[in-house]
Amino acid sequence: MSGEFDERQSTVPDPNAFEEGDNDPDARLAFRAAFSETLSQHGFPDTLVLSRERAEDVFDERQLEIIDYLAENEPRSVRALAGELGYDKGVVSRDLQRLARIDVIEYEEDGRAKAPRLKHAHVVVEPVV
Numbered sequence: 001m002s003g004e005f006d007e008r009q010s011t012v013p014d015p016n017a018f019e020e021g022d023n024d025p026d027a028r029l030a031f032r033a034a035f036s037e038t039l040s041q042h043g044f045p046d047t048l049v050l051s052r053e054r055a056e057d058v059f060d061e062r063q064l065e066i067i068d069y070l071a072e073n074e075p076r077s078v079r080a081l082a083g084e085l086g087y088d089k090g091v092v093s094r095d096l097q098r099l100a101r102i103d104v105i106e107y108e109e110d111g112r113a114k115a116p117r118l119k120h121a122h123v124v125v126e127p128v129v
Helices: 025-041 052-058 061-072 078-085 089-101
Strands: 047-050 105-110 113-118 122-125
Touching: 025 047, 047 052, 061 078, 061 089, 061 113, 078 089, 078 113, 089 105
Parallel strands: 047 122
Antiparallel strands: 105 113
């Protein structure tokens, strides 16, 4: 496993922001809300629906590995998570900051330690069409 940091992912846009020239942001928000409600009604409560653009900006193999790990484990801190995954703490910290900005994770604070936790039971990307 590599501890490399990808500079092109150093800024993370707001998950509810839309690209310039987007035809109708209100319609996209309404679609995302309806999609989330439908998922909830069919057994997937607490689902975060991300736009495809926001998911592409953030998710790479390392972030997905972190999400998968957090789905099954509860590390006691960012440092512990980095050690358990074999990555540099700074790299993992930056990845977690990106995931927190788009509402995928949150932190439980215990004294000085911040324990990363998944914020939602499910995270999905809106349909392409």
